[in-house]
Amino acid sequence: MSRYFSEDHEWVDVEGEIATVGITDYAQGQLGDIVFVELPAEGATFSKGDDAAVVESVKAASDVYSPISGEVVEVNGDLEEDPALVNNDAEDEGWFFKLRLSDASELEGLMNESAYAKFVENL
Amino acid sequence: MSASETSAHDTETEELPLQALPLDGWHRAQGARMVGFAGYEMPIQYEGIMAEHLWTRESAGLFDVSHMGQLSFTGEGLDAALEEVIPASIATLAIGRQRYSLLLDEEGGILDDLMVSCRPDDMYMVVNGATKYDDIAWLLEHLPEDVTMNLMDEHALLALQGPKAVDALARVVPGVEKLFFMDCAAFIWNGHALWVSRSGYTGEDGFEISIPTDAASDFADALAGQPEVKPIGLGARDSLRLEAGLPLYGHDLTPEIGPIGADLGFAILKKRREAGGYIGHTRVAKELAEGAPVRRVGLSIEGRMPAREGAEIFAGKTKVGTVTSGGFAPSVGAPIAMGWVDAAHAGEGTALEIEVRGKRIAARVAPMPFVPHRYYRKTS
Numbered sequence: 340m341s342r343y344f345s346e347d348h349e350w351v352d353v354e355g356e357i358a359t360v361g362i363t364d365y366a367q368g369q370l371g372d373i374v375f376v377e378l379p380a381e382g383a384t385f386s387k388g389d390d391a392a393v394v395e396s397v398k399a400a401s402d403v404y405s406p407i408s409g410e411v412v413e414v415n416g417d418l419e420e421d422p423a424l425v426n427n428d429a430e431d432e433g434w435f436f437k438l439r440l441s442d443a444s445e446l447e448g449l450m451n452e453s454a455y456a457k458f459v460e461n462l
Numbered sequence: 463m464s465a466s467e468t469s470a471h472d473t474e475t476e477e478l479p480l481q482a483l484p485l486d487g488w489h490r491a492q493g494a495r496m497v498g499f500a501g502y503e504m505p506i507q508y509e510g511i512m513a514e515h516l517w518t519r520e521s522a523g524l525f526d527v528s529h530m531g532q533l534s535f536t537g538e539g540l541d542a543a544l545e546e547v548i549p550a551s552i553a554t555l556a557i558g559r560q561r562y563s564l565l566l567d568e569e570g571g572i573l574d575d576l577m578v579s580c581r582p583d584d585m586y587m588v589v590n591g592a593t594k595y596d597d598i599a600w601l602l603e604h605l606p607e608d609v610t611m612n613l614m615d616e617h618a619l620l621a622l623q624g625p626k627a628v629d630a631l632a633r634v635v636p637g638v639e640k641l642f643f644m645d646c647a648a649f650i651w652n653g654h655a656l657w658v659s660r661s662g663y664t665g666e667d668g669f670e671i672s673i674p675t676d677a678a679s680d681f682a683d684a685l686a687g688q689p690e691v692k693p694i695g696l697g698a699r700d701s702l703r704l705e706a707g708l709p710l711y712g713h714d715l716t717p718e719i720g721p722i723g724a725d726l727g728f729a730i731l732k733k734r735r736e737a738g739g740y741i742g743h744t745r746v747a748k749e750l751a752e753g754a755p756v757r758r759v760g761l762s763i764e765g766r767m768p769a770r771e772g773a774e775i776f777a778g779k780t781k782v783g784t785v786t787s788g789g790f791a792p793s794v795g796a797p798i799a800m801g802w803v804d805a806a807h808a809g810e811g812t813a814l815e816i817e818v819r820g821k822r823i824a825a826r827v828a829p830m831p832f833v834p835h836r837y838y839r840k841t842s
Contacts, residue, residue, distance in 0.1 A: 371507060371510055371511055371512075371697070372510055372511055372512035372513075372792075374766065374768065374790035374797075375766045375767050375768060375790070375797075377767065377819070393819065395767070395768050395790070396511075397511040397512055397515075397697060397701055397789060397790050397792065398506075398511060398697050398700070398789065399770075400768070400770060419766075422766070
């Protein structure tokens, strides 16, 4: 399994044609206490860069973009009950949605873990 | 990921370069995350808004509000002159007492909300940071020449808020425990003159302390060294005041709304309501008689999705208002909001809907405060 990162602070795990998407630990730290996550509908299709979800902290609402194109096949229902999962475990249990990739070549435009770490360091 | 709505605080950043507060270095040393607000770099949070909010409600939070404008007025005929520009009763304000008041324009719209105190040698006023220079210009234009106004920019302003604020502050400044809500008095700390009022912006018991800038950092250390006290940022200040039903100028209050519509009629005592004689009275008298067409109300929201400032409020298909402040309320455990709603739909308990990102969420006009005030009154 490979993990990719976007400049908008999403992570993508790819297994076969299914990609799991969430926001990075850095992003949750910037947002602060998360109180609500609005997830996409299963079956929705996104192009790379589309608004896909909304994450609400105490202080503001932020858009989460789809870092790649595809169709939503599953969303993380646990976030409805416990949005703080994103604070506690952003890069694992706090995942947002799973996509069936429509264009795997888009992954080439994303960063690997060390490139993302460097990207964050320079912010 | 990116912020689609900036917070209330971020949007108030002025175009001018941001100024540093007297306690700038102190905040950074405490691990604050700094943001632009009202022209200053200010701490939005230290350990996190939720934790800071809950800490203030159960213990004591230290807030730096030095961006606010502290004004001192002296001169012949001061009481009468101030009564012409603000609707507060100044002549009957005793030394050591403070009142909440408003600056109104000629049409009765709200230019700012403020606290005014009677001190032995002057009248002392605290106005909002984002509006202080406009307020000063307005006051200069409308006060007679005999009145002298000074911006006390050599003073910092700290607030200590929460049920244990009195324990912590009385250890550092003995005697403050004798003040009741809206009392104020002079104290000395380490040779520095303090002006302390028992008031605040959280709904909790607490104090606001005006202190010379050069002593502010040591004083903040002395307070933060008390076991009850943690530093609290602007983020929790906003969620605390929202739960307390206290309006935020520039959001819940603007020149578009008057004191009666804003549900701040309590700030205008009977004698002044009847006799008038202050700028903006025509509208106040009219709205007292006929009711205000639009009213500031509290809104409780069903579910967990917050409704933010700017969201439209509906009764069926008809738009009847707009959210002016909203967010998640940590002590309530649910989203809450304030909004301006047409009078016909502003009655307590009225079922309404708020549109958030194209979806309607159920809301209800709710009594404020959302969390009971715990002020230390003479009767308590």
